[in-house]
Amino acid sequence: MKRRQAIQTLVSGLWASSALTAQASAKEEAFQKEFSQAWKRSREYTLTIFNQMPEEHLNFKPMPEMFSFRMQFVHGMIYTTAQLANRVGVKDPYETAQGWNQRSKAEVAAELNRFYDWVQQTVSALKPEQLSKMQEFVGEAITGRQLCYALENHIIHHRGQSIVYLRLKGITPEGYFGW
Numbered sequence: 001m002k003r004r005q006a007i008q009t010l011v012s013g014l015w016a017s018s019a020l021t022a023q024a025s026a027k028e029e030a031f032q033k034e035f036s037q038a039w040k041r042s043r044e045y046t047l048t049i050f051n052q053m054p055e056e057h058l059n060f061k062p063m064p065e066m067f068s069f070r071m072q073f074v075h076g077m078i079y080t081t082a083q084l085a086n087r088v089g090v091k092d093p094y095e096t097a098q099g100w101n102q103r104s105k106a107e108v109a110a111e112l113n114r115f116y117d118w119v120q121q122t123v124s125a126l127k128p129e130q131l132s133k134m135q136e137f138v139g140e141a142i143t144g145r146q147l148c149y150a151l152e153n154h155i156i157h158h159r160g161q162s163i164v165y166l167r168l169k170g171i172t173p174e175g176y177f178g179w
Contacts (some may be wrong), residue, residue: 048174137150
């Protein structure tokens with residue numbers, strides 16, 4: 001009888017473990033779908049704001065110590081790819097990129113599109129354990145899912161600053177699109 005109970009306990013444990021694994025995978029898949037939708041909207045709004053600034057004002061800075069309008073976006077790309085690539089073990093596409101101030105508006109806009117594609121593809125390829133793994137970020141322990149949201153929040157921060165730059169140049173920014 002003890003042997004039969006032991007086998008039942010083992011089988012029940014394996015079943016429960018596989019059920020938990022399936023739940024975790026479903027949770028991560030739901031995150032990836034949700035993030036993909038949010039990321040698409042982020043791309044659309046980012047490019048809308050970026051494209052509103054005339055090319056001759058891309059290097060505009062309200063104060064010398066501030067990023068230029070252009071660098072608000074470039075910094076978002078460089079920081080995001082460095083953080084994500086470093087944490088998930090993929091090559092950072094901007095690790096050696098230079099000459100941003102010499103690039104035309106069209107070149108930076110094209111790079112923004114490539115950046116959004118890279119993040120989308122990278123996040124979509126992450127395994128459930130990478131998304132649920134705890135890691136340090138700005139002095140706190142967060143999951144890979146939370147990291148993705150923190151990185152998007154960083155982009156939102158710099159996009160918001162660039163909206164102020166547009167207003168300082170007398171340009172009324174496009175209204176926010178929402179989710």
